Amino acid sequence: PVPSQASSDGFLQCLREKLPSELVFEQGSSSFTTVLVSSIRNPKFFTNTTVRPLCIVTPTDATHVQAAVRCGRWHGVRLRVRSGGHDYEGLSYRSARFEVFGVVDLAKLRTVSVDRFESTAWVDSGATVGELYYTIAKNNPRLGFPSGVCSTIGVGGHFSGGAIGMMMRKHGLSIDKVIDAKLVNANGDLLDRAGMGEDLFWAIRGGGGESFGIVLSWKVQLVHVPSIVTVFNIGKALDQGTVEILTKWQEVGPSVTDDLTIRVIVQRDQALFQALFLGTCRLLAVTMRSKFPELNMTTADCHSMTWLESAAFINSGNTDVEALLSRNTSLSTFTKNKSDYVRTAISKLDWSNIISWFEMNAAGMIILEPHGGFMGTVPAAATPYPHRNGVLFNIQYIVFWQGDGTATTTWLANFYELMGKHVSNNTREAYVNYRDLDIGQNVVVGDVSTFDGGKVWGEQYFMSNFERLASVKAAVDPTDYFRNEQSIPPLLQGQ
Numbered sequence: 001p002v003p004s005q006a007s008s009d010g011f012l013q014c015l016r017e018k019l020p021s022e023l024v025f026e027q028g029s030s031s032f033t034t035v036l037v038s039s040i041r042n043p044k045f046f047t048n049t050t051v052r053p054l055c056i057v058t059p060t061d062a063t064h065v066q067a068a069v070r071c072g073r074w075h076g077v078r079l080r081v082r083s084g085g086h087d088y089e090g091l092s093y094r095s096a097r098f099e100v101f102g103v104v105d106l107a108k109l110r111t112v113s114v115d116r117f118e119s120t121a122w123v124d125s126g127a128t129v130g131e132l133y134y135t136i137a138k139n140n141p142r143l144g145f146p147s148g149v150c151s152t153i154g155v156g157g158h159f160s161g162g163a164i165g166m167m168m169r170k171h172g173l174s175i176d177k178v179i180d181a182k183l184v185n186a187n188g189d190l191l192d193r194a195g196m197g198e199d200l201f202w203a204i205r206g207g208g209g210e211s212f213g214i215v216l217s218w219k220v221q222l223v224h225v226p227s228i229v230t231v232f233n234i235g236k237a238l239d240q241g242t243v244e245i246l247t248k249w250q251e252v253g254p255s256v257t258d259d260l261t262i263r264v265i266v267q268r269d270q271a272l273f274q275a276l277f278l279g280t281c282r283l284l285a286v287t288m289r290s291k292f293p294e295l296n297m298t299t300a301d302c303h304s305m306t307w308l309e310s311a312a313f314i315n316s317g318n319t320d321v322e323a324l325l326s327r328n329t330s331l332s333t334f335t336k337n338k339s340d341y342v343r344t345a346i347s348k349l350d351w352s353n354i355i356s357w358f359e360m361n362a363a364g365m366i367i368l369e370p371h372g373g374f375m376g377t378v379p380a381a382a383t384p385y386p387h388r389n390g391v392l393f394n395i396q397y398i399v400f401w402q403g404d405g406t407a408t409t410t411w412l413a414n415f416y417e418l419m420g421k422h423v424s425n426n427t428r429e430a431y432v433n434y435r436d437l438d439i440g441q442n443v444v445v446g447d448v449s450t451f452d453g454g455k456v457w458g459e460q461y462f463m464s465n466f467e468r469l470a471s472v473k474a475a476v477d478p479t480d481y482f483r484n485e486q487s488i489p490p491l492l493q494g495q
């Protein structure tokens with residue numbers, strides 16, 4: 001049942017008693033909107049009709065998180081957790097349905113501690129990926145970490161869904177390098193890997209945010225990076241043999257040396273081939289000449305730099321590493337995202353049809369991210385992220401707009417429908433971190449999300465790992481306290 005006024009009053013009273021007052025922002029407080037909006041990126045989820053939280057708690061310590069969970073449980077008020085606020089559907093700070101809930105915002109818990117001798121780090125969920133990269137490289141420029149491209153993504157949500165990026169072909173997803181974690185469960189207990197057990201530790205590494213508790217920090221194994229890496233950005237006009245180049249890229253991108261990742265961004269009249277090579281310009285040019293001559297890459301295309309500079313460069317086009325520490329977000333542009341995976345190469349003819357769609361909508365974009373390499377060596381059940389061996393690349397669809405977005409979102413829906421026949425569609429695979437509520441939402445019966453309702457979207461994100469995730473959920477949170485529109489439902493006896 002929706003918590004009554006009485007239970008939400010009791011919840012707020014409990015927070016007032018258990019937490020320092022400066023860490024709790026109730027709806028009526030003067031700073032509430034500033035705190036709420038601090039990491040919102042999409043104006044779609046900041047309107048007069050958005051279902052907003054009753055309050056926002058901004059913990060500075062694990063005990064504050066534990067107290068917030070206990071107050072929520074005692075008074076029947078759910079909590080949503082926000083780290084970087086980049087959720088494509090805004091589920092960390094708004095509800096798609098009417099609901100009374102509180103938000104635990106982890107932005108103040110953002111320490112990164114690097115152990116140079118062990119080559120490991122503990123990173124708090126409220127840190128951004130940019131802060132993580134910066135702190136690692138400032139400790140030791142020969143160490144790095146495989147994670148996402150955008151520097152403001154929060155570690156908490158990002159790692160919860162897997163985290164793909166420019167080094168995944170060499171080192172895998174962020175979750176492949178997580179070796180311990182600290183989590184507050186639905187009883188308010190603080191658990192590390194040994195305390196939570198291997199099933200729950202498996203589930204939090206890729207099973208999607210919110211479902212299993214609040215992950216406070218992650219211990220990660222760092223990776224070695226060369227002192228100099230090489231980056232290129234080569235743009236090809238869509239009418240300049242790009243169809244042939246894209247067709248060839250599908251073969252090269254996933255199979256070339258795992259030191260090289262070439263992703264492709266298609267927008268308007270251009271395909272941009274963007275690469276990170278963990279080696280020198282000379283070796284890259286030799287590799288490109290022999291494996292991918294169609295792109296005509298030469299040493300003149302090389303930008304040589306440190307790995308940290310490459311993280312800044314690929315994100316923003318310049319090597320200002322201090323910019324990786326900026327947490328600024330803007331509320332100016334509306335977006336909608338979807339995703340697919342491709343396991344069988346798309347034909348030349350189909351590519352010509354696909355790229356013709358970009359003439360119709362200048363605000364549409366796809367990003368193609370090659371898998372293969374290390375990704376193909378990890379069994380599909382090793383972590384909840386199932387899109388491993390056999391995946392050539394994934395597709396992220398993005399549309400941007402200002403003002404009325406009807407035309408552009410209709411374009412996206414039609415384009416996605418057309419793409420259905422070109423992508424992996426036995427189960428139409430999707431990436432949980434590119435969250436998309438159009439593929440399904442939980443069905444709640446008797447105040448618990450149903451397994452069958454969850455399967456609709458859950459098997460797209462997790463394929464055959466969905467059932468194991470639902471079993472773990474039943475073991476650790478059978479009453480479905482940690483819930484949102486796409487949280488893992490508990491697989492209860494008899495279902």
Ligand code: FDA
Pocket residue numbers: 041080081082083084085086087088090091092106125147148149150152153154155156157158159160161162163164165208209210211213214215216433434484
């Ligand atoms: P946010 O705080 O909104 O949380 C996302 C989800 O996780 C919510 O359901 C939330 O409740 C839950 N959650 C958050 N913190 C948690 C915690 N500590 N414990 C448990 N649950 C928690 N992805 C990618 O793989 N590679 C990339 O390169 C990019 N690039 C990119 C660019 C931009 C501009 C955006 C907006 C997004 C991406 N993404 C991405 C997608 C990104 O990985 C995804 O949105 C993450 O969930 C964001 O994590 P945040 O902590 O920022 O989000």
